[in-house]
Amino acid sequence: MHPPNRSARPSGRTRLRRFLSILSAAVVAIGVSAAISAPADAASTLGASAAERGGRYFGAAVAAGRLGDSTYVNILNREFNSVTAENEMKWSSTEPQRGSFNYTSANRIVNHALGQGMKIRGHALLWHQQQPGWAQGLSGSDLRNAAINHVTQVATYFRGKIDSWDVVNEAFADGGSGGRRDSNLQRTGNDWIEAAFRAADAADPGAKLCYNDYNTDGINAKSTGIYNMVRDFKARGVPIDCVGFQSHLGGSISGDYQANLQRFADLGVDVQITELDVAQGSNQANIYATVTRACLAVSRCNGITVWGIRDSDSWRTGENPLLFDASGNKKAAYTSTLNALNGGSTNPTPTPTPTSGGPIDTNAWYVLVNRTSGKALDVYGLSTA
Numbered sequence: 524m525h526p527p528n529r530s531a532r533p534s535g536r537t538r539l540r541r542f543l544s545i546l547s548a549a550v551v552a553i554g555v556s557a558a559i560s561a562p563a564d565a566a567s568t569l570g571a572s573a574a575e576r577g578g579r580y581f582g583a584a585v586a587a588g589r590l591g592d593s594t595y596v597n598i599l600n601r602e603f604n605s606v607t608a609e610n611e612m613k614w615s616s617t618e619p620q621r622g623s624f625n626y627t628s629a630n631r632i633v634n635h636a637l638g639q640g641m642k643i644r645g646h647a648l649l650w651h652q653q654q655p656g657w658a659q660g661l662s663g664s665d666l667r668n669a670a671i672n673h674v675t676q677v678a679t680y681f682r683g684k685i686d687s688w689d690v691v692n693e694a695f696a697d698g699g700s701g702g703r704r705d706s707n708l709q710r711t712g713n714d715w716i717e718a719a720f721r722a723a724d725a726a727d728p729g730a731k732l733c734y735n736d737y738n739t740d741g742i743n744a745k746s747t748g749i750y751n752m753v754r755d756f757k758a759r760g761v762p763i764d765c766v767g768f769q770s771h772l773g774g775s776i777s778g779d780y781q782a783n784l785q786r787f788a789d790l791g792v793d794v795q796i797t798e799l800d801v802a803q804g805s806n807q808a809n810i811y812a813t814v815t816r817a818c819l820a821v822s823r824c825n826g827i828t829v830w831g832i833r834d835s836d837s838w839r840t841g842e843n844p845l846l847f848d849a850s851g852n853k854k855a856a857y858t859s860t861l862n863a864l865n866g867g868s869t870n871p872t873p874t875p876t877p878t879s880g881g882p883i884d885t886n887a888w889y890v891l892v893n894r895t896s897g898k899a900l901d902v903y904g905l906s907t908a
């Protein structure tokens with residue numbers, strides 16, 4: 524056999540025309556479906572698909588009080604390979620009286636997750652909200668000591684079980700200042716965040732230690748303030764491993780969402796999408812897919828957590844921001860997310876694509892399907908190169 528003659532190789536455009544004419548013929552013979560947009564051998568759940576993409580996780584915030592709901596638990600066990608306690612690991616839950624710790628609700632979630640082989644994100648050791656009443660009444664060194672003791676006790680108790688801890692949550696101000704939020708914790712001194720990270724590191728050196736915040740879903744004053752803190756921590760050896768981007772989103776997403784994740788990753792920390800939910804609307808499915816593709820495109824993005832399972836479980840009452848409806852049915856946003864995890868199209872209901880001529884969507888996967896058997900025969904991506 525002779526090696527292929529390079530000069531006789533058809534040009535890219537010629538090959539494309541030939542491919543399209545083959546595709547066109549195939550339409551007549553067996554039909555082409557553009558509605559399936561994931562590779563035929565792709566995993567079929569969020570967690571399994573994320574795991575196939577570099578060992579990432581796809582998690583959900585879980586409420587201990589819902590673990591008796593079989594619809595909820597069935598979806599959790601089927602689709603997710605990571606959990607975050609929605610409220611049960613917060614200060615008011617775990618240390619309701621000073622020095623008296625209660626892990627009953629948290630352990631219901633931890634034990635369920637461990638039994639299912641799921642990862643656990645710890646949320647959150649220190650936050651200006653959901654503090655117990657006794658801590659709200661403290662200030663100065665008394666509060667600082669109580670806060671650091673809380674970090675030490677809780678992180679020690681769960682040592683070895685937590686994949687990533689939100690050590691500090693929401694410490695930066697909204698608006699254009701790029702500075703810290705005022706809070707009782709902030710008033711104990713600007714070094715309270717690094718003190719918390721050092722205490723968490725001493726208590727559980729195996730857990731990734733994250734700073735977590737919202738309104739950081741693009742390059743803006745707030746995310747830049749956090750970026751500068753992380754850069755400073757890395758320069759001074761403060762033990763920070765990751766940054767959480769909550770991603771409570773509305774009807775649009777910043778065009779530099781991925782670039783923002785990447786600039787943090789370039790500082791030498793992992794990034795995680797920690798509380799994703801997106802207001803229901805015509806763009807919901809696309810926004811979920813965009814976030815998913817952004818995480819996949821950043822090698823240090825460990826995974827995505829959605830902030831609840833069904834719309835009816837969400838803190839955003841009436842906004843239907845999650846992947847499953849109140850009955851537990853998969854929404855279009857679920858399909859677009861799964862397709863994105865599997866490397867497919869961003870569009871959950873693709874426009875039928877012309878088989879010759881017309882615009883080519885180079886981001887889409889096209890699956891050749893036998894209409895009689897419904898069997899996927901092959902997967903194609905189109906290229907103009």
Ligand code: G3I
Pocket residue numbers: 609610652653692737769798838
């Ligand atoms: O458990 C009590 C219940 O006994 C009582 O009858 C009821 C009356 O209001 O309140 C229940 O507690 C509520 C708790 O959720 C559990 O449902 C609290 O009032 C309510 O404030 C609390 O809201 C949580 C909120 O954080 C607190 O700020 C949400 O569930 C939780 O989803 C939300 O999560 C936060 C993240 O931790 C940080 N990022 C933002 C995110 C959304 O706000």
